[in-house]
Amino acid sequence: MYSEKVMDHFSNPRNVGEIADANAVGTVGNAKCGDIMKIYMKIENDIITDVKFKTFGCGAAVATSSMATELVKGKTVDEALQLTNKAVVEALEGLPPAKLHCSVLAEEAIKAAIQDYYDKSGIEKKIECSGDCAHCHAHHE
Amino acid sequence: MIYLDNAATTKMKDSVIEAMLPYFSETFGNASSTYTSAGQAARKALTEARGKVASAIGAEEKEIFFTSGGSEADNWAIKGVALKNKDKGNHIITTTVEHHAVLHTCEFLEKQGFKVTYVPVDEFGMVNPKDIENAITDETILVSVMFANNEIGTINPIKEIGAICREKGVCFHTDAVQAAGAVPIDVKEMNIDLLSLSAHKFHGPKGVGALYIRRGVKLENLLHGGAQELGRRATTENVAGIVGMAQALAEAVDGMAEKTKKLVKLRDRIIDGILETVPYTRLNGHRTERLPNNTSFCFRYIEGESLLLSLDMMGYVVSSGSACTSGSLDPSHVLLGIGLPHEIAHGSLRASLSEFTTEEEIDSFINAVGPIVQRLRDMSPLYEGVEGKE
Numbered sequence: 440m441y442s443e444k445v446m447d448h449f450s451n452p453r454n455v456g457e458i459a460d461a462n463a464v465g466t467v468g469n470a471k472c473g474d475i476m477k478i479y480m481k482i483e484n485d486i487i488t489d490v491k492f493k494t495f496g497c498g499a500a501v502a503t504s505s506m507a508t509e510l511v512k513g514k515t516v517d518e519a520l521q522l523t524n525k526a527v528v529e530a531l532e533g534l535p536p537a538k539l540h541c542s543v544l545a546e547e548a549i550k551a552a553i554q555d556y557y558d559k560s561g562i563e564k565k566i567e568c569s570g571d572c573a574h575c576h577a578h579h580e
Numbered sequence: 581m582i583y584l585d586n587a588a589t590t591k592m593k594d595s596v597i598e599a600m601l602p603y604f605s606e607t608f609g610n611a612s613s614t615y616t617s618a619g620q621a622a623r624k625a626l627t628e629a630r631g632k633v634a635s636a637i638g639a640e641e642k643e644i645f646f647t648s649g650g651s652e653a654d655n656w657a658i659k660g661v662a663l664k665n666k667d668k669g670n671h672i673i674t675t676t677v678e679h680h681a682v683l684h685t686c687e688f689l690e691k692q693g694f695k696v697t698y699v700p701v702d703e704f705g706m707v708n709p710k711d712i713e714n715a716i717t718d719e720t721i722l723v724s725v726m727f728a729n730n731e732i733g734t735i736n737p738i739k740e741i742g743a744i745c746r747e748k749g750v751c752f753h754t755d756a757v758q759a760a761g762a763v764p765i766d767v768k769e770m771n772i773d774l775l776s777l778s779a780h781k782f783h784g785p786k787g788v789g790a791l792y793i794r795r796g797v798k799l800e801n802l803l804h805g806g807a808q809e810l811g812r813r814a815t816t817e818n819v820a821g822i823v824g825m826a827q828a829l830a831e832a833v834d835g836m837a838e839k840t841k842k843l844v845k846l847r848d849r850i851i852d853g854i855l856e857t858v859p860y861t862r863l864n865g866h867r868t869e870r871l872p873n874n875t876s877f878c879f880r881y882i883e884g885e886s887l888l889l890s891l892d893m894m895g896y897v898v899s900s901g902s903a904c905t906s907g908s909l910d911p912s913h914v915l916l917g918i919g920l921p922h923e924i925a926h927g928s929l930r931a932s933l934s935e936f937t938t939e940e941e942i943d944s945f946i947n948a949v950g951p952i953v954q955r956l957r958d959m960s961p962l963y964e965g966v967e968g969k970e
Contacts, residue, residue, distance in 0.1 A: 441889075446889075446893075449886070449889060450890070450893060452959065455958075455959050457964075466961065470922065470923030470926070470962060471921075471922040471923060472922070473883055473911065473922070473923075473926040474883070475960075475961050475962065476961075477961040493959055493960060493961040493964070494959060494960070494961070495881065495882065495883055495959075495960040495961055495962045495963075496883050496886065497883050497885035497886055498885055498886055498889045500883070500886075501886060501959065
């Protein structure tokens with residue numbers, strides 16, 4: 440049911456782990472629904488110099504986290520904000536329809552991390568979310 | 581490949597295939613045709629098969645009606661009784677942990693105006709007969725309780741529930757799809773009115789099952805048309821499939837006690853092995869009152885589909901009650917039914933054995949699970965800070 444690319448990113452996920460001195464951390468999803476993504480970023484001079492993730496979830500959740508981190512690594516914050524769930528799906532050569540929400544979650548996780556960076560750096564910007572709360576479950580404070 | 585998903589389906593036995601083969605070729609005649617030359621042999625085979633299935637569950641030959649599988653048998657039993665008795669009452673009792681063939685049929689009937697009580701189960705997935713008794717009203721026309729659970733393997737006190745229903749004059753159906761061929765069944769002694777069977781769960785072919793209908797139990801037909809199955813189910817008989825089912829069931833019940841002993845030993849080897857080697861893990865279902873071939877676990881902090889995929893890549897075929905396998909956000913209704921919170925229910929895994937399973941396979945599986953679970957936990961944000969706490 441999964442593409443080879445998805446299986447590759449599931450079995451050999453890129454960028455798994457934590458960043459001790461991360462200055463951007465975002466968590467979306469909840470355990471009740473079966474997926475949580477936590478993204479750590481090190482942002483220097485507006486560039487995402489390092490990014491790691493931890494994910495609780497299905498194969499697609501792991502693969503989309505892995506791919507999303509690959510797609511934003513080395514990018515500027517503004518470039519990373521342009522990442523769409525569709526781009527993640529395309530890079531993974533497709534996802535089963537029932538798993539598309541995982542790609543939405545990955546996009547939201549990247550945005551949540553960047554929002555955290557804005558908040559911590561005193562940048563007064565609010566990233567608009569997709570509004571698809573059923574998929575995202577981000578904790579709005 | 582190490583196949584540990586026998587609760588989903590089983591490998592057909594060579595002897596079963598051999599028994600079926602003539603009915604695809606030389607004995608291809610229509611069992612319901614009047615000509616003797618080609619049809620008679622098929623007719624004879626059907627009668628023999630009916631007799632074999634009947635004797636495997638303590639029924640009479642004329643009480644066995646072949647279907648296309650377990651789901652059809654469940655649908656027929658429940659809809660058939662409901663429609664036949666709608667003037668007598670509109671209340672049906674079942675449990676929260678039934679197979680979807682029962683649950684979705686009941687939900688369909690609710691839309692048609694029937695009232696359904698879903699009796700809860702205990703933490704092991706077992707139904708308390710008292711709860712069934714208390715749920716019965718003057719309006720109750722059917723009680724349907726599964727013999728053994730397909731996900732967690734817990735065996736219900738069917739005989740006691742049957743006795744209550746018999747005393748109250750309420751029809752009693754049991755979905756014995758997982759139990760048949762695995763544990764002894766005697767429909768007379770257990771006070772069962774209707775019982776569903778599926779051949780492919782006991783090394784028979786897919787696409788064939790049966791409904792036992794106790795003599796005198798009235799239910800409407802589901803399939804209308806020809807007068808096959810004593811006028812109760814239209815459709816040209818699947819002779820080869822039926823012969824295969826009978827052969828497989830007869831073999832399953834032959835020497836069952838010995839086979840059960842071996843299976844229980846292997847089953848407990850998995851249960852003990854997993855619980856000893858993998859921390860933060862629970863066994864789902866009853867420790868002893870469970871099918872000889874079923875094991876079911878929840879591994880905390882990880883999600884079942886990831887585990888299943890990882891095992892699959894290493895050649896271990898198992899299943900998960902995980903939401904992600906079914907495409908819904910909710911985990912298994914059975915695991916929620918035994919009171920597990922969502923986050924734990926998401927991390928489920930079922931490994932189910934057959935008489936072909938070996939000790940070497942079991943040991944290989946046990947050794948594989950721990951490292952995979954650890955790898956997924958190391959990736960899980962829920963596991964952060966957990967290690968070393970206990």
